[in-house]
Amino acid sequence: MNELIKILQKNKSGEAIGIYSVCCAHPLVIEAPIKQGLKDDSLVLIEATANQVNQFGGYTGMQPSDFVTFVSNIANRLGYPINRLILGGDHLGPTCWVKESASAAMDKSKVLIEAYVAAGFKKIHLDTSMQCADDEVPLTDEIVATRAAELCTVAETTVKRVFGKSDISYIIGTEVPPPGGTKEEASSSSVTPVENAQATLDTHKKIFIQHGLEDAFKRVIGMVVQPGVEFNNFKVFIYNSAKAQPLKDFVASVDNLVFEAHSTDYQPAISYQELIKDHFAILKVGPQLTFALREALFALSYIEQELTAPDAQSELISVCEKVMLDDTNDWQCFYPSDSAHLKLYKRYSFSDRIRYYWHRPEIKAAIDKLLNNLTEQPIPLPLLSQFMPYQYEDVLLGELKNSPIDLILHKIMQVTDTYAKACYFQSSDEASS
Numbered sequence: 001m002n003e004l005i006k007i008l009q010k011n012k013s014g015e016a017i018g019i020y021s022v023c024c025a026h027p028l029v030i031e032a033p034i035k036q037g038l039k040d041d042s043l044v045l046i047e048a049t050a051n052q053v054n055q056f057g058g059y060t061g062m063q064p065s066d067f068v069t070f071v072s073n074i075a076n077r078l079g080y081p082i083n084r085l086i087l088g089g090d091h092l093g094p095t096c097w098v099k100e101s102a103s104a105a106m107d108k109s110k111v112l113i114e115a116y117v118a119a120g121f122k123k124i125h126l127d128t129s130m131q132c133a134d135d136e137v138p139l140t141d142e143i144v145a146t147r148a149a150e151l152c153t154v155a156e157t158t159v160k161r162v163f164g165k166s167d168i169s170y171i172i173g174t175e176v177p178p179p180g181g182t183k184e185e186a187s188s189s190s191v192t193p194v195e196n197a198q199a200t201l202d203t204h205k206k207i208f209i210q211h212g213l214e215d216a217f218k219r220v221i222g223m224v225v226q227p228g229v230e231f232n233n234f235k236v237f238i239y240n241s242a243k244a245q246p247l248k249d250f251v252a253s254v255d256n257l258v259f260e261a262h263s264t265d266y267q268p269a270i271s272y273q274e275l276i277k278d279h280f281a282i283l284k285v286g287p288q289l290t291f292a293l294r295e296a297l298f299a300l301s302y303i304e305q306e307l308t309a310p311d312a313q314s315e316l317i318s319v320c321e322k323v324m325l326d327d328t329n330d331w332q333c334f335y336p337s338d339s340a341h342l343k344l345y346k347r348y349s350f351s352d353r354i355r356y357y358w359h360r361p362e363i364k365a366a367i368d369k370l371l372n373n374l375t376e377q378p379i380p381l382p383l384l385s386q387f388m389p390y391q392y393e394d395v396l397l398g399e400l401k402n403s404p405i406d407l408i409l410h411k412i413m414q415v416t417d418t419y420a421k422a423c424y425f426q427s428s429d430e431a432s433s
Contacts, residue, residue, distance in 0.1 A: 011281040020419035023286035032412040047088035064119035088123030102132040125171040141203040173224030189230035189237035222260040239271040272422030290355035296411035314370035330356035
């Protein structure tokens with residue numbers, strides 16, 4: 001964690017440096033930032049959300065210790081140093097159990113926190129901002145902070161018991177965007193007022209101290225606020241630095257704290273650079289990476305249709321459609337059911353709810369068949385130019401192997417490269433402008 005703290009301290013001092021945090025559980029998406037880290041000699045931060053990975057398995061079937069093994073195995077295979085790999089837990093709190101009473105949800109949240117900390121996660125986002133079944137709306141900062149302190153107490157007790165000392169870094173915040181983008185087709189995205197950010201910080205500090213967590217509060221490295229970036233199914237709200245200047249000025253005056261910006265996927269490259277300069281030093285991403293994975297797989301599926309006999313094709317896109325229609329739980333409340341373009345939502349939405357289905361056996365089998373079909377015969381360059389033009393260029397130059405897996409990883413790493421350049425590779429002239 002020391003390397004991460006140094007990055008954040010440099011950001012606080014005005015250097016245009018930060019870190020992007022990949023929140024995903026797909027092996028190819030995990031591989032991409034690790035390869036990016038090897039390429040750039042940079043720190044890698046990977047996080048799991050409570051709905052992906054929890055004590056009950058989440059939608060991935062993994063408990064926190066499983067996720068640690070899963071990511072570590074990929075890093076070891078690629079030769080990335082484990083001591084530079086930071087694992088974080090995102091949205092750790094009642095988010096998976098909001099339909100239950102606050103008491104029941106918090107009991108499960110405490111078990112969740114204990115499992116993450118015992119497994120070795122060192123960056124913990126205490127997210128108690130969501131309402132449970134018997135909560136009055138809206139939750140006050142006092143309630144949110146008290147619940148966060150209760151979870152922090154579990155984390156501190158667990159880390160000392162398991163590792164002998166407390167070295168966890170925490171993220172707090174009450175204005176937390178929903179994981180994976182907003183459901184609403186909004187026309188704009190709001191920016192957190194400074195007075196709200198100040199109240200959140202002051203309330204958490206007061207209540208943490210009341211709970212005997214003064215030392216833990218010193219390790220709160222980031223706070224989640226709304227910087228005015230967001231995305232929904234078909235829109236991306238681009239960062240407006242001028243509107244966020246009051247927040248920049250506020251956080252610059254607070255020692256040892258930066259902002260963590262959620263839902264920053266799909267922003268143009270210049271927006272990431274501006275976010276970093278404005279002390280949104282931790283950029284949370286995920287759906288854009290699985291979106292790139294989906295783009296690559298669908299592109300390869302279209303290539304397969306041109307090369308493979310109909311009865312031997314994987315029919316990946318049709319298989320995805322069938323599985324999503326058979327089980328609507330992970331997309332139905334995010335997409336308008338009365339839309340004439342529902343198929344477009346399911347396949348191409350920025351919210352990318354299809355990412356919840358890649359682990360399904362039928363879809364995994366279709367992907368395996370697709371990759372096998374395209375491995376048995378080289379992909380003709382004209383088809384690559386048609387469906388994967390950026391990859392075609394690098395294949396033509398001899399810089400990329402013309403194989404399905406390499407093409408997919410290259411597609412995902414187009415995205416990680418944009419993040420990395422914003423976080424690590426701005427020139428001193430750019431940083432001072």
